Amino acid sequence: WQPHRRLNPLLKTWVLCSPHRLKRPWVGQVEPPAITQNPVYDEKCALCPGNVRADGVTRNPKYEHTFVFTNDFSAVLPDEVVGSMNDSDDIFVAEPDRGVCRVICFSPRHDLSLAEMSKEQILPVVQLWIEQYRDLTQQKFVRHVQIFENKGAMMGCSNPHPHGQIWSTGSIPTDPARELDSLRAYRDSHSGSCLLCTYAAQESQKKDRIVYENDSFIAVVPYWAAWPYEILLLPKQHRKSLLEFTSDEQICFADAIQNVTVRYDNLFQTSFPYSMGIHQSPINDGPHDEAHLHVHFFPPLLRSATVRKFMVGYEMLAEAQRDLTPENAAVKLREQRNVHYKLWQQ
Amino acid sequence: WQPHRRLNPLLKTWVLCSPHRLKRPWVGQVEPPAITQNPVYDEKCALCPGNVRADGVTRNPKYEHTFVFTNDFSAVLPDEVVGSMNDSDDIFVAEPDRGVCRVICFSPRHDLSLAEMSKEQILPVVQLWIEQYRDLTQQKFVRHVQIFENKGAMMGCSNPHPHGQIWSTGSIPTDPARELDSLRAYRDSHSGSCLLCTYAAQESQKKDRIVYENDSFIAVVPYWAAWPYEILLLPKQHRKSLLEFTSDEQICFADAIQNVTVRYDNLFQTSFPYSMGIHQSPINDGPHDEAHLHVHFFPPLLRSATVRKFMVGYEMLAEAQRDLTPENAAVKLREQRNVHYKLWQQ
Ligand SMILES: [Zn+2]
Numbered sequence: 001w002q003p004h005r006r007l008n009p010l011l012k013t014w015v016l017c018s019p020h021r022l023k024r025p026w027v028g029q030v031e032p033p034a035i036t037q038n039p040v041y042d043e044k045c046a047l048c049p050g051n052v053r054a055d056g057v058t059r060n061p062k063y064e065h066t067f068v069f070t071n072d073f074s075a076v077l078p079d080e081v082v083g084s085m086n087d088s089d090d091i092f093v094a095e096p097d098r099g100v101c102r103v104i105c106f107s108p109r110h111d112l113s114l115a116e117m118s119k120e121q122i123l124p125v126v127q128l129w130i131e132q133y134r135d136l137t138q139q140k141f142v143r144h145v146q147i148f149e150n151k152g153a154m155m156g157c158s159n160p161h162p163h164g165q166i167w168s169t170g171s172i173p174t175d176p177a178r179e180l181d182s183l184r185a186y187r188d189s190h191s192g193s194c195l196l197c198t199y200a201a202q203e204s205q206k207k208d209r210i211v212y213e214n215d216s217f218i219a220v221v222p223y224w225a226a227w228p229y230e231i232l233l234l235p236k237q238h239r240k241s242l243l244e245f246t247s248d249e250q251i252c253f254a255d256a257i258q259n260v261t262v263r264y265d266n267l268f269q270t271s272f273p274y275s276m277g278i279h280q281s282p283i284n285d286g287p288h289d290e291a292h293l294h295v296h297f298f299p300p301l302l303r304s305a306t307v308r309k310f311m312v313g314y315e316m317l318a319e320a321q322r323d324l325t326p327e328n329a330a331v332k333l334r335e336q337r338n339v340h341y342k343l344w345q346q
Numbered sequence: 347w348q349p350h351r352r353l354n355p356l357l358k359t360w361v362l363c364s365p366h367r368l369k370r371p372w373v374g375q376v377e378p379p380a381i382t383q384n385p386v387y388d389e390k391c392a393l394c395p396g397n398v399r400a401d402g403v404t405r406n407p408k409y410e411h412t413f414v415f416t417n418d419f420s421a422v423l424p425d426e427v428v429g430s431m432n433d434s435d436d437i438f439v440a441e442p443d444r445g446v447c448r449v450i451c452f453s454p455r456h457d458l459s460l461a462e463m464s465k466e467q468i469l470p471v472v473q474l475w476i477e478q479y480r481d482l483t484q485q486k487f488v489r490h491v492q493i494f495e496n497k498g499a500m501m502g503c504s505n506p507h508p509h510g511q512i513w514s515t516g517s518i519p520t521d522p523a524r525e526l527d528s529l530r531a532y533r534d535s536h537s538g539s540c541l542l543c544t545y546a547a548q549e550s551q552k553k554d555r556i557v558y559e560n561d562s563f564i565a566v567v568p569y570w571a572a573w574p575y576e577i578l579l580l581p582k583q584h585r586k587s588l589l590e591f592t593s594d595e596q597i598c599f600a601d602a603i604q605n606v607t608v609r610y611d612n613l614f615q616t617s618f619p620y621s622m623g624i625h626q627s628p629i630n631d632g633p634h635d636e637a638h639l640h641v642h643f644f645p646p647l648l649r650s651a652t653v654r655k656f657m658v659g660y661e662m663l664a665e666a667q668r669d670l671t672p673e674n675a676a677v678k679l680r681e682q683r684n685v686h687y688k689l690w691q692q
Pocket residue numbers: 041042045046047048049109110161
């Protein structure tokens with residue numbers, strides 16, 4: 001394998017692959033896996049049922065499945081924006097934005113994570129995402145709904161209580177907008193066929209980058225992965241948004257999320273950190289038939305529970321770079337068991 | 347200040363600004379500044395003069411100013427590449443790449459950093475960058491020369507010995523290629539005038555984002571900064587590459603680097619981590635008159651020597667987001683002294 005670059009056809013970015021560097025000597029720490037067990041309920045947690053939130057005033061209800069509330073320190077506000085901001089030139093360009101930011105608790109149990117939840121426990125989370133996406137279309141100024149989860153101290157998330165966020169904005173943010181542009185351009189130049197439908201079908205045939213596949217979904221380490229164990233999870237049929245999932249597909253989606261996250265945890269026998277998020281059709285913005293829902297998992301770990309990849313230096317200034325090939329990463333994830341390591345290690 | 351987005355006219359990415367979040371309560375650690383003093387020479391350092399390198403075999407010369415060598419584990423190799431890699435479709439797109447990776451020691455002194463070096467000590471570094479850029483044009487397959495420095499453990503750089511790297515490749519990497527596209531498009535639509543010449547002149551007039559300015563260079567927190575204390579350093583005159591600097595400009599460039607890095611160290615009284623790199627004209631690739639050399643500084647620190655910004659969650663999945671405005675960041679940096687804190691703290 002010689003050094004080469006691969007194109008991300010969604011973002012039109014490249015990643016430099018250096019498989020020859022895997023011969024690099026590695027003075028590895030071999031640490032015993034740290035099995036930390038959080039309590040089922042933590043009286044100091046701002047997300048546990050019945051507790052007081054970060055604002056010091058509001059008290060959470062004693063919720064039994066999921067729970068959603070408006071972020072106390074939202075990055076965008078629903079307030080109507082006033083005036084234009086532009087100097088009327090094309091160097092100092094700005095625009096006001098509005099939006100709604102919410103927090104979603106995945107479970108009342110402080111000690112769980114998606115990786116330790118069953119697909120039956122994940123299903124209510126999927127259904128809440130659907131409900132929220134639908135609810136936000138009522139806010140007529142919202143065009144993009146970004147559902148995401150940021151997990152682990154390595155990702156700056158200090159509260160282990162299983163939770164995610166939704167930031168919805170009047171603007172379509174940079175990366176989702178670029179992906180939609182690419183999907184639209186592909187459709188236009190391929191007699192209406194969809195880039196991600198084609199990609200899912202080809203990966204399903206090629207098999208070497210598959211991490212998990214069920215009737216309706218496929219999870220792969222994408223051909224253009226920038227992070228060592230990056231995963232792209234997508235429906236095999238063209239689905240613009242969560243609203244188009246059948247009830248069977250909702251269950252298959254929960255099953256795929258369970259299978260991906262448990263393999264992540266098992267890989268280095270640790271609570272695997274990542275940022276995960278769903279890209280789907282804009283709302284209140286016309287049909288967007290080009291949209292094909294997909295989930296990105298961006299995990300920072302490289303070689304063990306503590307050895308991470310830094311996206312710095314050349315990667316901040318030029319383009320992403322990786323040594324481990326996506327094909328090698330996919331094999332390692334695919335071979336993991338579907339039972340959480342805490343259950344077979346005890 | 348309402349929530350808004352600003353456009354990066356070079357990369358065509360947006361950054362979401364949430365100045366209203368600065369009212370967010372901050373339970374800050376106030377740590378005493380940790381003045382760590384490294385030894386002038388470290389017998390275990392692979393970069394100190396006379397020591398054995400990371401390959402365990404080669405010995406460094408007893409260099410007196412700067413020293414350059416080929417990276418023992420280069421991400422790209424100069425070997426001729428064979429064959430094409432494409433499946434002849436437009437989803438699985440790859441191309442082989444070649445290149446040369448080198449390491450540059452800025453000083454024989456293990457205990458220094460650019461921030462603690464005088465402009466007279468930085469000048470030989472500038473001159474080595476010039477020499478290296480010129481030298482790499484001899485490698486006819488090289489088109490992009492990425493000079494950069496990755497500083498600090500927070501950036502995954504464990505050796506404090508002052509050093510940088512050069513990765514040169516046959517391809518023009520994603521971000522520099524996008525910047526060149528934008529510079530070319532601006533030139534075409536503005537009767538040949540340069541986006542960065544215009545930007546430098548306007549910032550010099552507006553003054554509110556200036557960190558440091560001398561006869562030939564201006565350092566600003568760019569209007570579209572993604573990192574809290576990001577800096578863009580650029581020549582006020584149109585200079586395509588380091589080769590076009592006059593000797594006076596070489597000294598002014600060293601002076602600007604000294605002024606930027608010492609202010610960084612003084613801000614939180616710590617050895618300020620960052621990734622820094624020079625974008626300039628491609629080589630062996632025609633005139634590229636649109637290129638305007640500039641230096642990016644991307645530092646991760648947010649509030650103190652230990653509180654960092656994480657580019658995760660929404661930022662990995664949608665677009666960059668900041669609370670502190672670039673204007674506020676510029677004031678804080680501009681007000682720092684030009685004498686290193688270690689000198690007035692002792
Ligand atoms: Zn909790």
